[in-house]
Amino acid sequence: MLLIHCPYCEEERPELEFRHAGEAHVARSPDIAAISDEDFEKFFFIRSNPKGIVFERWRHVHGCGRFFNAARNTVTDRFLTTYRAGETKPEISVAETGPAAWANREPAELNEKTAAGAKE
Numbered sequence: 001m002l003l004i005h006c007p008y009c010e011e012e013r014p015e016l017e018f019r020h021a022g023e024a025h026v027a028r029s030p031d032i033a034a035i036s037d038e039d040f041e042k043f044f045f046i047r048s049n050p051k052g053i054v055f056e057r058w059r060h061v062h063g064c065g066r067f068f069n070a071a072r073n074t075v076t077d078r079f080l081t082t083y084r085a086g087e088t089k090p091e092i093s094v095a096e097t098g099p100a101a102w103a104n105r106e107p108a109e110l111n112e113k114t115a116a117g118a119k120e
C-alpha cells in the first residue's frame with residue numbers, strides 16, 4: 001500500500017485517504033478576464049506532464065481535508081516530499097531522484113537533502 005505523508009497531520013496515511021488535485025504552482029492571472037484566449041487555454045488546460053518529477057496538489061479528503069503539494073516521480077510512483085500549500089517549491093536535482101536514491105527516506109530527511117542541494 002502506498003503511504004502518503006500529510007504535512008498538516010504529520011502522519012503517513014494510506015493513499016485511499018487522499019485525492020489528486022492537479023498540477024501545483026500553476027499561476028492564475030490576477031485579471032483572468034483580461035488575458036487572451038490562448039493564455040487562458042494555457043492556464044486552464046495545458047499541463048507539463050513530464051516523465052519524472054512532477055509537482056502536484058493533493059487533498060487529504062478523508063483526514064484533515066486540507067490541500068498540500070507533493071513532488072512525485074511518475075516513473076517510480078514514489079513521493080519525494082510533501083509540503084504545505086503556499087510553501088516554496090523545493091529544489092530537487094534529477095541525479096538524486098532514482099528509485100534507490102529516494103527509497104525509504106523520511107520526508108524531513110528529503111527536505112534537508114533538497115535544501116542542501118539548493119545551496120550547491
Ligand SMILES: [Zn+2]
Pocket residue numbers: 006007008009010060063064065066
Ligand atoms: Zn491531513
